[in-house]
Amino acid sequence: MSTSPVPILYSFRRCPYAMRARLALATSGLRCELREVVLRDKPAALLEASPKGTVPVLVLPAGQVIDQSLDIMHWALDRHDPEGWLAPERESPTAMAELIAQCDGAFKSDLDRYKYPDRYPGTDPLAHRAAGAAYLAALETRLAVSPHLFGRRPTLADMAIAPFVRQFAQTDAAWFGAQAWSGLARWLDAFVKSPLFSLIMGKYPAWTPGTPGIPFPRN
Template identity: 60%
Template sequence: MLSRKTPTAHFVQLIEEGAALSIPVLYSFRRCPYAMRARSALVASGLVCELREVVLRDKPQALLDASPKATVPVLIEPGGAVIEQSLDIMLWALRQNDPHAWLALDPDGVSAAMDLIAQCDGQFKHHLDRYKYPQRYDDVDGRAHRDDAASWLFQLESQLATTPFLFGDRLTVADAAIAPFVRQFAHTDRDWFESQPWPRLQAWLQRWAQSPLFERIMGKYPPWVAGQAPVLFPG
């Protein structure tokens, strides 16, 4: 379980005293599952960043300058290096500090976790997008893509047969990386999702959605405007 204690108050005090800080900057969007996974790792690591909430239909020029791909999340390290992929942001944070042992798996476990995340980001995300937004893809058959995505969720159900989390008795990087996408799938049609024979998967998702971690990553922030006072995350 993640502690609610953070060093944020200390950083706020430093800002109030006019001290110069050198902390990462994270461009994020609250509901984006990729950004959710990045924020999760930052919370778990205990690192603090400046959060810049983005309005996707009106992206700030600073984000476009940092990352022409113009999608969130994007993290800018204190030295100026840019990390553009959500999983890379997770690994960057956790390799600096991993107090909850999200990466503490044996070599085979790490390989299996990365493979499962790749399946989520590949085949499952492909079908999820077309299920949730069929109008964006020439009005494809959303239900067909729902059923294709569901075949992978049966795999997760099977993996949860003996443990409450994907790789054992505690949450790891795999759970934190995958849960936001399963949540997006579930919310597309909650009644249908809850009617499926996935009791372990449904319990796993509920456990994550009711956790202190989820509460902390889903705080609401106003859109970032250049020149405003830094918004520190976690906060």
């Protein structure tokens, strides 16, 4: 059982899954203890909480462990959703879930093989770039008619998908910038320049076992 009076979040700053968790926790206003980890030297406490050894992992004070990024997002927003991320202005929560599932499935697979081809012998990174671009084109169709994926304000889908689009765009910024995706480019630029993104991307030293983590969010 956790001895912390607030939830403990094991995180890694650059991981898009961990970004999701921090985005939702920061927006909900729920306080937690952030423990930044080094993935090549995972602390025993992280592995004890979640043997799969990936981030994010949220350990609640009663000992419950939530180790999937979307589950952490829902846990936080179910308790406090001041921006209405779970209530899209257009379409339905089911439609949001389907768009996120496409991101986490085929798009994430293409992203990995485009960004890290050395990890997948025999892969053709440009073929996976083209496949990932088809998903981005579908996002562009939405963003051509509204500032966000489901209307005039951000939703769970925007915040769950944007960290992965950012990673895709950074793989070859010149190529990405040359595509006819004005809506997508505007949306991504607004995301990375937002105060919320700046808040969740603060740099912290790696957590040392036996010491307290960082109070999060830091306003």
